[in-house]
Amino acid sequence: MTDVVDQVTRSRMMSGIRGRNTNPEILVRSLLHASGFRFRLHVKNLPGKPDIVLPKYKAVVLVHGCFWHGHGCRFFKWPTTRAEFWRAKIERNRENDEKTIAALVAGGWRVAIVWECALRTAKLDRDALGHEISHWLKGSDARLELRE
Secondary structure (H helix, E strand, O other), X not given: OOOOOOXXXXXXXXXXXXXXXXXXXXHHHHHHHHXXXXXXXXXXXXXXXXXXXXXXXXXXXXXEOOOOOOOOOOOOXXXXXXXXXXXXXXXXXXXXXXXXXXXXXXXXXXXXXXXXXXHHHOHHHXXXXXXXXXXXXXXXXXXXXXXX
């Protein structure tokens, strides 16, 4: 199947996609802040420059977009245009995610992954989502993954 827009338009659209301060990331930050947590953003000396770092709890929160990280939810669909390029790119992202998480855990950090689909489907109950992250932060579990 061919693309519905020309190559120049598609390139412009893709270049406008941000890697930081995305809407899902801002939402998670606002939930944490409303719960009284204070954090740092994109700490450069940690593996993968995690989205949200809570040093007091020795925890990081990674906010993953379902498309860019190849999540197996209903919001992810393999592109049909330039399929080889996208498959290689998304697989590389997945490998980088695994390496980053392994390095963080090896460094003694607790890791939470919040998928974009969890935020999309929790629109009516974002307080519950914030409560779940808060509960994890105050607990001792090493990992948390919130998904659809």
